[in-house]
Amino acid sequence: MKRRDFVQYLCPSMAVLTLANACVQADEPVMVLSTSEIQEFERVSTKYNDEGYFQEGNQVFVNLSNPAYSKLGNNLGYVNILDAGVLLLRTDEKTLKAFSNCCPHQGIRGAWDLVNGRFRCDNHGNSYNVNEVNVVSCSSNSVSGGLQRFQVLAYQNYLKITKG
Template sequence: MKRRDFVQHLCPSMAIFALANACVQANEPVTDLSATEIQEFERVSTKYNEEGYFQEGNLVFVNLSNPDFSKLGNNLAYVNILDAGVLLVRTDEKTLKAFSNCCPHQGIRGAWVFVNGRFKCENHGNSYNITEVNTVSCSSNSISGGLLRFNVVAYKQFLKITKV
């Protein structure tokens, strides 16, 4: 069974059991994962910390079934994975996106709110889009623009975020 068929068949059943957050797609349309990609998810399956994530170099693996990520079941909810440098936001019922949590103005990482589809840094009140328009880098003294977006791949209730 192809991954797309599997997800379409399994996700409605999982929603009944309050595991809808496992039914996510990556930034792009769902595609079949290679055996190597699946092996990578399986390799790290025992390495998640109590907060539900595991970081290895520029990769961040997230276990969405961890209670720390439960609010991502709601549209426009977000989680700041502070130590991993990632803001994870649900943009609609099927999509999770990941962004750098480093404020482009002065590099603050832990003072975010998500309002009207934009991340606002509570340090100086600057807000940044998630549309990849005018992307600005961390600590560049920019007071507007877009946050740097990371690639996301979904597998079962797991995500792999590749930070660039």
């Protein structure tokens, strides 16, 4: 069975928030977790705060079972993990993406809306794409472009986001 057929066959039957490694967007590589990566998820399993995340250096671990992430069950649902500096976005039933929540214009982090598939900063109304096109950095005074995307690794109902 080809990978694409496998993903189309298997993924729809899985629960929305059960993110298996095989259920990634068809044009992204399948990630097979190493033993050390699984051990890392297990190591932090007791460290999540009431908001359902744990930050360690440039890594943010997210427990998708926490009610704070229920919006991610819907396509184009998003959550702003304000203190961790991350916007999480479900782009389709199989894909979660993570972006910097720092506005490229003036660095505001807390005021975002998703409008027509773009994040709009409520501070000045500038909007930024999530397609990694013309990525602009935080506080660069840019009024358009793309938000910085972070690497996401999934294991069961958990995510590890690597910033930077």
